[in-house]
Structure formats: structure tokens, C-alpha cells
Amino acid sequence: MRELSYREALREAMAEEMERDERVFLMGEEVGHYNGAYKVSEGLLDRFGERRVVDTPIAETGFAGVGIGAAMVGLRPIIEFMTWNFSLCAFDQLVNNAAKLRYMSGGQITLPIVFRGPGGAAHQLAAQHSQVVENLYAYVPGLKVIAPATPHDAKGLLKSAIRDDNPVVFIESEVLYGRKGPVPEEDYVIPLGKGDVKREGKDVTLVAWSKMLQVAQDAATELAKNGIEAEIIDPRTIRPLDEELILKSVRKTNRCVIIEEGWPFAGAGAEVAYRVTSKAFDYLDAPVRRVTGEDVPMPYAKNLEHLVLPNVEKVVAAVRQVLYRS
Amino acid sequence: MDRDVMLLLYRDMTRIRRFEEEAARCYTRGKIGGFLHLYNGEEAVAVGSILAVEPTDYILATYREHAHYLVRVGDMNAAMAELFGKATGCSKGRGGSMHFFDVSKRFMGGHAIVGGHIPIAAGIAFASKYRGDQDITLCFFGEGTANMGAFHEGMALAALWKLPVVFICENNMYSMGTPLYRTLAVGDVAVRARGYPMAQEIVNGDDVLEVREAVRRAAKRARTENLPILIEAKTYRFRGHSMSDPAKYRTKEEVEEWLKRDPIRLLADRIYDLGIASEAQLKAIDDEAKHDVAEAVKFAEESPTPAPETLFDDIYAEEQPVPDVEKVVALPRRASAGA
Numbered sequence: 001m002r003e004l005s006y007r008e009a010l011r012e013a014m015a016e017e018m019e020r021d022e023r024v025f026l027m028g029e030e031v032g033h034y035n036g037a038y039k040v041s042e043g044l045l046d047r048f049g050e051r052r053v054v055d056t057p058i059a060e061t062g063f064a065g066v067g068i069g070a071a072m073v074g075l076r077p078i079i080e081f082m083t084w085n086f087s088l089c090a091f092d093q094l095v096n097n098a099a100k101l102r103y104m105s106g107g108q109i110t111l112p113i114v115f116r117g118p119g120g121a122a123h124q125l126a127a128q129h130s131q132v133v134e135n136l137y138a139y140v141p142g143l144k145v146i147a148p149a150t151p152h153d154a155k156g157l158l159k160s161a162i163r164d165d166n167p168v169v170f171i172e173s174e175v176l177y178g179r180k181g182p183v184p185e186e187d188y189v190i191p192l193g194k195g196d197v198k199r200e201g202k203d204v205t206l207v208a209w210s211k212m213l214q215v216a217q218d219a220a221t222e223l224a225k226n227g228i229e230a231e232i233i234d235p236r237t238i239r240p241l242d243e244e245l246i247l248k249s250v251r252k253t254n255r256c257v258i259i260e261e262g263w264p265f266a267g268a269g270a271e272v273a274y275r276v277t278s279k280a281f282d283y284l285d286a287p288v289r290r291v292t293g294e295d296v297p298m299p300y301a302k303n304l305e306h307l308v309l310p311n312v313e314k315v316v317a318a319v320r321q322v323l324y325r326s
Numbered sequence: 327m328d329r330d331v332m333l334l335l336y337r338d339m340t341r342i343r344r345f346e347e348e349a350a351r352c353y354t355r356g357k358i359g360g361f362l363h364l365y366n367g368e369e370a371v372a373v374g375s376i377l378a379v380e381p382t383d384y385i386l387a388t389y390r391e392h393a394h395y396l397v398r399v400g401d402m403n404a405a406m407a408e409l410f411g412k413a414t415g416c417s418k419g420r421g422g423s424m425h426f427f428d429v430s431k432r433f434m435g436g437h438a439i440v441g442g443h444i445p446i447a448a449g450i451a452f453a454s455k456y457r458g459d460q461d462i463t464l465c466f467f468g469e470g471t472a473n474m475g476a477f478h479e480g481m482a483l484a485a486l487w488k489l490p491v492v493f494i495c496e497n498n499m500y501s502m503g504t505p506l507y508r509t510l511a512v513g514d515v516a517v518r519a520r521g522y523p524m525a526q527e528i529v530n531g532d533d534v535l536e537v538r539e540a541v542r543r544a545a546k547r548a549r550t551e552n553l554p555i556l557i558e559a560k561t562y563r564f565r566g567h568s569m570s571d572p573a574k575y576r577t578k579e580e581v582e583e584w585l586k587r588d589p590i591r592l593l594a595d596r597i598y599d600l601g602i603a604s605e606a607q608l609k610a611i612d613d614e615a616k617h618d619v620a621e622a623v624k625f626a627e628e629s630p631t632p633a634p635e636t637l638f639d640d641i642y643a644e645e646q647p648v649p650d651v652e653k654v655v656a657l658p659r660r661a662s663a664g665a
Contacts, residue, residue, distance in 0.1 A: 025456070051456065057486065062445045062479025069449020072434060073384070075456060092476070096439050097446060105427035105435060106418030107640030141641050165643035 001182035009151035009183050010040050010116075010172065013158035014078060016187065018048055021076060024162055027054040027063055028080030028117070037082045038118055038177055064090035064115065068097050068167075071113040076162060081117035084133045084171055091136075098167040099142030114161045118174035119147070120211060120261050124305060127297035132262030134210075137169040138239040138271075144192055145169045145238040149213035151181040153236055156190030164192060173211040195242030197249070201229035204319050205249040207272055208259040209234055212310060216259050219315035228319065238268050246272060247280050254285040255322040259310050264292040286322040291315050329602045335377065335534050336597060337611050339369040339590050342393040344615040345402060348623060349392070349409055349423075353569045357627075358409045360422050363390040367564035370589035371496050372397050374537030375464060375559075379492075379545045384432045384454075384463040386447045389424035390496075391436035394466060399428040406622035412629035419632040420640070432461075441467065441474030444493070448480045448554075451489035455552060462490040462548040464541070469558075470501030472515045481556070485522035490548040492541060493556045496531065498563040503575045516558035524554055531559030532589040535596075562587070 004012065018024045025048075030037045032045040032055040045053040056063040060081065067077035081087045087094065094115065101109045121130035138145045144166055148154040154172065161168040198213060199220055208216035213234050220230040233249050235242050250256045256276050258269040273288040294308045320326040346364040353362045365372065372393035376385060387394040395405055401416065408415030409423055417427050424438040434450060437443035447465030454461045471477045472495070484491050495515045499506050512518065519526035525547070529540045537559055544555040562584040566573035573581075597603050 057482065059479040059482060061476045062448070062483045065442070065445020065476065065480060066449035066452050066483055069446035069451075070453040070456070071449075072446065073450050073453045075453045092439055092442055093445065096442060097437075101435070102643065103640050104417060104421045104425040105429065106415070106420045108417070108427050108429040109435075110643050112643075144642075 001184060003180045004151050004183040005177065006151045006154050006172070006179050006181070007038065007040050007177040009155035010158055011042065011044070012183070013155045013162070014041065015044060015047065017159055017162040018044070018052060023074065023076045024078065025052040025054060025075065026078045026080060027056055027067060029056055029058060029082045031055060031080050038174065040172075040177070041080065060086050060089035061093055064093040065097065067113050068093060068101070068111065071111045072101065072109055076112045078114045078116060078162060081115060083129060083174070084117050084119035085129050085131060087115065087117070087133065094137065094143065094167070094169070095140050099140045103142060110165050111167050112165045114158070114168045114170050116158070116170035116172060118177070119171040120173050120175070121293075121298055121305070121309060122174040124300055124302055125298070126300040130298035132260070132293065134169070134171050134238050135262050135267045138268050143167050143169050143239065145171070146192065146236065147171045147173075147210040147238055148236055149176070149210050149234055151179065151183050153190060153196065153234070155183055156188050157192065157236060160189045160192050163189070168192070171210065176211050190236070193237045193240040193242060195233055195235040195237070195245040197231065197245070198234045199230065199232040201231035201253065203229045203253055204231070204255040204257060204322060205246070205253045206230050206232045206257050206259060206315070206319075207235065207246055207269070208232060209236060209238065210261065212259045212261055215310055215312060215315060219312045219319065222312055222316055223319055228323065230319065241272070241275075243275055243279070246276060250276050250280045251283045254283050256284070256288045257315065257318045257322055258288065258290045259315055260290065261293050261310060263295055264290065265295060267292060286324065289318045289322055291318050332593070332597055332600070332602050333611070335373055335538070336590070336593050336608065337615070338373045338377065338397050339534065339593065340612050341402070341615040341618065342369045342372070342396055343590060344612070344619045345392060345396060345405065345622070348619045349406070350565070350569060352409065352623065358423070359411065360424070361389070362409070362423050362569040363567065364565050364569070365390055365393040367584065367588065368496055368498055368531065368561045369393060370534035370537055370593070371494065371531045371559045371561055372466070374534040375466070375494055375541045378538045378541035379462065379464060382432060382461050383545070384434050384450050384461060386434045386443050386450070386463065387436050387466040388440070388443070388468060389436055389438040390468070391426055391466070392423070395426040395428065395433055395436070398433045399431045401428070402618050402622040403625040406626040407629045410626040410629070411631065412626055413632045414625070414629040441471045441476035443467070444471070444477050444480030445483065447491050447493070448484040448489050451484065451491040451554070452487065454490055455487070460549055462492060462545055464492050464494060466494050466496055468501065469495055469497040469499070469506055469515050470509065471495070472510060472518055481519070481522050481524060484554040485524045488552045489554055490552050491554045492544045492548055493554065494541070495556065495558040497558055497560050500563065500567065500576075502567040503571065503573070505575070514558055516556055519556040524556055526556045526558070528558045528560065531561030532587045532592060534589060534593055561589070
């Protein structure tokens with residue numbers, strides 16, 4: 001199968017959906033003439049023109065709201081945040097408007113809109129440019145939240161998100177943009193809310209999404225050297241969560257470690273842990289453990305940044321704890 | 327001025343006044359909960375504006391939007407039922423006073439975060455331009471909005487992209503309990519339009535005919551030239567910010583002065599002057615409004631509350647069949663450890 005980068009896969013998803021549906025357009029800072037701050041939208045302006053690839057001023061509240069208004073009356077906007085950190089300027093638009101317009105209008109409004117862009121920590125970008133926001137958005141009923149880990153998933157999920165009639169928060173990972181992986185030539189979509197078994201194993205279930213999948217995979221390789229077979233579940237969609245897939249795996253392995261980049265307090269991993277504990281309690285041979293980012297704003301210094309993020313050592317240690325082999 | 331138009335303006339303003347008065351009574355009787363922001367005294371703005379545009383033009387308003395709904399949609403029963411939190415309400419009892427919607431009539435809602443709907447209005451206008459439709463968008467907001475970031479961003483984008491939207495500031499002189507001079511560095515909200523830049527106009531918001539003429543001109547320009555405009559209508563809120571506000575921050579003299587400029591009274595006087603209708607004829611219109619309001623209360627009282635099993639309805643749109651392809655191509659999975 002051909003290999004595409006995560007960035008190319010996302011671009012292909014947008015291009016195909018724009019080709020397919022005149023109502024789909026892309027809007028955001030630098031998406032057009034600059035060809036995308038992270039080059040995800042490279043070439044789309046040349047292909048689709050200024051009507052459908054719209055550069056905006058630095059005005060997150062403004063253009064997020066414009067997207068919502070356009071979606072209210074039937075267009076299907078893709079709104080790019082240059083990074084999800086900046087979405088916090090538009091938090092009111094996403095939480096108070098996008099998530100709630102359908103409900104508070106008694107079902108009269110359909111809001112087919114995708115908000116997308118890079119999230120999570122990159123390399124030494126410090127506190128305001130390195131944070132995980134999926135927990136903030138997954139908290140809100142009315143939004144769907146996606147965080148793909150591979151080029152294949154990124155393309156299939158973005159196509160589904162664009163076709164979905166709900167507001168979707170689509171969080172890419174800045175450090176994955178250049179990562180390559182197999183992507184089919186044929187048209188395909190991946191249903192939202194369906195997780196994926198990224199590796200099969202019998203001894204412990206690792207739950208990881210976005211770039212934490214790589215940490216989980218590296219940890220699994222490391223654990224395998226000592227005969228520990230980890231199963232990796234990538235929920236892909238944080239809301240709605242593919243609870244059944246996670247529970248099924250835990251019922252098989254009887255142990256669970258959740259790896260998430262974000263802060264520990266009230267994180268999505270806490271929700272996963274709660275569900276596993278309350279719905280598969282009888283299958284557990286050890287308390288569920290989480291490996292999370294540390295509870296601190298992201299420091300700039302390289303050595304400190306390294307201390308904050310989950311890594312293979314932390315995951316291996318957590319797995320050893322749930323296996324009582326520490 | 328057309329006789330029928332004058333009477334229609336009078337009728338709609340009267341219906342709003344009677345509706346709001348009855349809503350206040352129902353609120354004090356405990357029939358209506360939450361916040362209740364009434365429009366008494368500002369009727370000329372909603373009526374003059376909305377009757378100046380086409381029924382296919384979009385309307386957005388704030389949390390003080392009963393009037394705009396009544397002018398555009400006119401369904402008093404659905405409005406009152408919504409205030410009562412009933413299933414027959416215009417938002418099925420999900421929205422309440424601050425979130426009336428009727429998308430079928432292009433009434434795109436009451437929005438309760440100050441300024442949050444301004445970019446949305448620009449977005450609806452963006453869609454009209456994107457599709458090449460002739461529809462324009464009317465967006466109402468209060469003067470307190472003029473300091474919000476969303477106001478500036480929405481206006482800036484509307485001006486930058488030349489979107490067909492008419493922004494109408496309902497300047498009732500008070501942002502909740504704080505008078506304008508204590509919140510706005512510039513004297514008039516309309517002045518703010520200069521920086522975007524955008525056309526601006528200040529009108530007497532108590533004069534329904536003046537409002538109507540200004541919005542007609544603005545709408546024509548928006549429709550034919552895709553140019554947004556900011557109209558500031560100076561008016562006055564007869565009651566407090568909401569039912570919980572006794573409005574003690576205003577002097578009795580000030581309120582009495584404004585009551586003399588009651589927009590309904592002003593229109594009635596003009597109707598008499600022009601010999602369009604007699605006092606008895608206007609009283610008949612008023613009686614009909616009162617009758618309709620009484621019927622609406624009856625309808626709301628008798629309507630069912632939303633069924634508990636519908637609590638989780640309408641959070642998400644139903645799954646849509648994917649039109650062209652719905653093929654999932656699975657990738658080969660890594661088999662097991664060490665692979």
C-alpha cells in the first residue's frame with residue numbers, strides 16, 4: 001500500500017470532500033496564500049480558489065462564529081485553528097454556540113462543521129503553545145471529539161467528520177504531521193466513535209490516542225522483550241468513546257493502563273478509568289493506572305519539558321505495577 | 327404612508343406590548359422561570375426593522391428577543407408556551423425566554439451571550455454570498471455589546487468580506503444597571519463602525535417610521551452591493567433589565583420623560599393626525615392583541631410539559647447515511663507482541 005504522511009492524508013481528505021461537495025469550504029489563518037501554517041492545506045487554494053479556501057485575519061472568535069453561522073444555514077465549513085491553543089479565544093463559540101444551538105432550538109438547527117488543527121505539545125513551545133485540549137471539548141455534550149494517531153485514521157476520520165451533521169472537534173498532532181503510514185488509494189471513511197485495536201496482546205490493555213499511540217507502541221515493544229504482551233486500544237474518537245472495545249480488551253487482559261498527554265485532573269483518561277472500573281470491575285486483577293502529562297504548565301527548558309510528557313519508561317513502570325512485577 | 331402599513335406597524339407593536347405585560351404577570355405568578363427580559367418601550371425598533379425586509383431575510387437577536395420573534399414568526403402561542411417550558415414551545419421547552427427559534431421562518435434565534443451572535447450573523451451572511459443568494463441578515467444587539475471582542479471581530483469580518491448584514495444596535499441606554507456614559511468611551515455606538523470601516527446611521531428608535539426607512543435603505547444596499555451597515559437606534563427600556571431588576575438606578579423623572587415618548591403612543595398620534603384610523607379602531611386592535619395573549623396563556627397552560635424520555639433528544643443530529651461511499655478499508659493489523 002502507498003505511504004502518505006499524516007499531513008498529506010489530511011490534505012487529501014479535505015480535497016476529496018471539497019471536490020465531492022460544493023458546500024464544503026476551508027477557512028482559517030494562513031490556510032490559503034501561505035499554503036497553511038503547517039502546510040496541511042498546501043495547494044488547496046490553487047485547486048479550489050479563494051471562494052472556498054478563505055484566509056482570515058487573526059480573529060478566532062470571529063471566524064469560528066462565521067463558520068457556525070454558515071453551517072446553520074447549510075454550508076459545511078472546515079475551520080482551521082492554527083493551533084488548538086488559539087481555539088481558547090473562540091471557546092465561547094464552540095461551547096456556547098456550536099455545541100448547544102441544536103439542543104436549545106429544540107432540534108431545529110443542524111450544524112455540520114469541523115474545527116481542526118494541531119494540538120498537544122510540540123518541541124519547546126512553552127506553556128501557551130503546548131497543551132492538550134481534547135479534555136476541555138470532550139466535556140461538552142453536543143460536540144464530537146476526534147484525535148487520530150495515524151495517516152490512515154486521520155484521512156478516514158476527517159472525511160467522516162466533514163460528512164457528519166454535528167460539530168466535530170478534530171485535533172491533529174503537530175509532531176505527527178510528517179509521520180508516514182499506509183493509506184489506501186481507494187475512497188474510504190472511518191466511522192466516528194469506533195476505536196481500533198492497534199496491537200493485539202493478552203497481558204495488559206494500553207489505551208492511547210493521538211501521538212501517545214507511538215509511546216504505547218514503543219512501550220509494548222519494550223515490554224515484549226520481557227515476554228509481556230500488551231494490547232493497544234486507540235479509541236480514536238474521545239467523544240463518543242468506544243467503550244465496548246476498551247471493555248472487551250480489559251475483560252481479556254484483566255489489566256489496564258491509560259496513556260494521555262494532557263493534565264491528569266478530570267482528563268479523558270480519568271473517564272476511561274472510571275468506565276473500566278465500574279463496568280469491568282470483576283475482570284480487573286489490579287487497579288487501573290494512568291500515565292499522564294504532569295500537572296504543570298508546559299516549561300520551555302528541554303530537560304523540563306521531557307520530564308512533563310509521558311514516555312516509554314513511565315508506561316513500562318505503570319505496566320509493571322498493574323502486573324505486580326515492579 | 328400606506329394606511330395598511332401604518333396599522334400593521336401599530337398592530338405588531340401593540341401585540342408585543344401586551345405579550346410582554348402578560349409575561350411579566352405570569353412570571354410574578356411563578357408560571358415562568360429563569361430570566362425574563364422584557365422589550366417594553368423598544369417596540370419600534372423590532373417592528374420597524376423586521377417589517378422593512380423580506381420574509382426570506384434572516385433575523386438574529388439577543389436574549390431580549392420575544393418582540394423579534396413575534397414580528398417575524400407571529401406565533402404567540404408557541405412563544406408563550408416556550409416561556410412556560412412546554413413541549414409546544416417554539417424551542418420545545420429547551421430554550422426558554424432567551425432562546426426562541428423558528429428556523430422555518432428564518433428566525434435564527436435569541437442568543438444569550440452578549441456579542442456571541444455577531445460573528446454568527448456574519449457567517450449566515452457569508453453563506454448567502456457564498457451561494458449567490460439575495461438574502462440578507464438582520465442582527466440585533468444592545469449597546470452593551472459594543473465593548474465585546476466578538477462584536478469587533480464579527481464587524482471586522484463583515485466589513486472585510488463585504489457581507490450582506492445589517493447590524494442594528496438597540497441602544498436602550500443601560501447595560502443591565504450601568505448607564506452608557508459609564509461604559510462607552512465614545513458617545514455613540516455607531517461611531518464604532520468607522521474603524522472597520524462600515525457605513526453607519528443613528529435613528530430615533532422610538533419612531534417606527536424612521537427606523538423602517540433607515541433599515542429599508544440599509545437592506546437595499548446590503549442586498550445589491552453586499553455592504554454591511556451599523557444602525558444605532560436610540561430607545562429606552564421601560565422596565566428593569568430583567569424581572570429581577572427593580573431599576574432603582576434610574577430617577578423617576580428620567581423614566582417619566584421617556585414614557586412621554588412611548589413609541590406606541592407616538593405612532594397612534596400620527597395615525598390620528600393623518601386620519602388613518604379612529605381611537606375606537608386602534609382600541610379594537612389593542613383588544614384583539616389582549617385577546618390573543620389571553621389565548622396564548624390558555625394554550626401554554628394547557629400544553630404538556632416535555633416528555634422526560636425526550637431529555638436527551640436533539641443533542642446530536644441523527645447519523646446520516648453517507649451519500650456516495652461508505653466503504654471501510656481496514657489496514658492489516660500488527661498481529662501480536664514483537665511484530
